[in-house]
Amino acid sequence: MSETDTESLIGDEARAAIGSELGRAVGTVVQKEFQRWAAAVGDRNPLYFDEDYARANGYRDVVMPPMYLAHVTGGVVDLDELRADGIPIRSGGSGSVQLPRCPRRMAGGDDITFLEPVYAGDVITSVRSLAGLEQKSGRSGDFVLMHFRTTYTRDDGVLVAEAASSLIARPANS
Template sequence: MTQSHEQPLVGDDARAFIGKVTNEAEGIVVKKEFQRWAAAVKDRNPLYFDADFARAHGYRDVIAPPLYVQYVTLGVADLDQLRPDGIPGGTGSGDIPLPRCPRRMAGGDDMTFYEPIYDGDVIRAVRTVTDIHEKKGRSGAFVLVTSTTVYTRQDGTVVAENNASMIARP
């Protein structure tokens, strides 16, 4: 019986990231910015543009499109600072040491929205790695990294949560 002596794709240094915060960021919701974002993605929902309409539907003012919460806390990265997968280096799960798996790609997102966000809200995003494990797929072995980002308003209210996965391949 032959034993495989292949090295694992996930080492102890990578496993040490499980449960750790890998990114924290803060940003301010700006009405003009979220309205431009909504127009750019062709979402002309009157909740984002018409205060009277928003109030008639139970909101105190226009609200930001729900997915905009992810963009409030993003910084600006120059093109030469992007990794080959288009993600800015130095943020989040892309920094987990997986030297045998240099190819990184998004594996999916599952967003949950709890509260609307408004002009002037200060949003804090905290990303924590929840799991790292090796898997086998049809095209071979890979590493699945999962994380949760919690988005909180300045008053401590959790407004959204994102459970995301990143795939790293040899």
């Protein structure tokens, strides 16, 4: 891939955001919210639903499903602040990295290390930064891989998890 191609999908504004903090958000863990998530996954693990079972296995209460963590700090979105595809314009995430030539978004991947169990009532702060932007070529054309780093910290200062995640940004209908 030539340097010209490399520059073509990633603009200066997006490139300048690499390394910067994109967003910081705080959320309180709500038992019913993570249970609704688990039920939507079809994951009826009793650790998430049955307090006695959770206690018998060393937890102090039902525990939050680890993969729910990314949703704890989600915000409130106004309907007039959505892109045409329904993604928030400013989400502290992908929407705030401007890639006008690549409007389509898809999950790329996750690499998460879980350090502490999380319970209902825990207050979690997530800090997300843009770790990098990579232009790639795939079967369905060129795309940009957006790399993020996120830390999740409880309000007593304990880091509960850290994540490297990525999103795929594709040109319109490529």
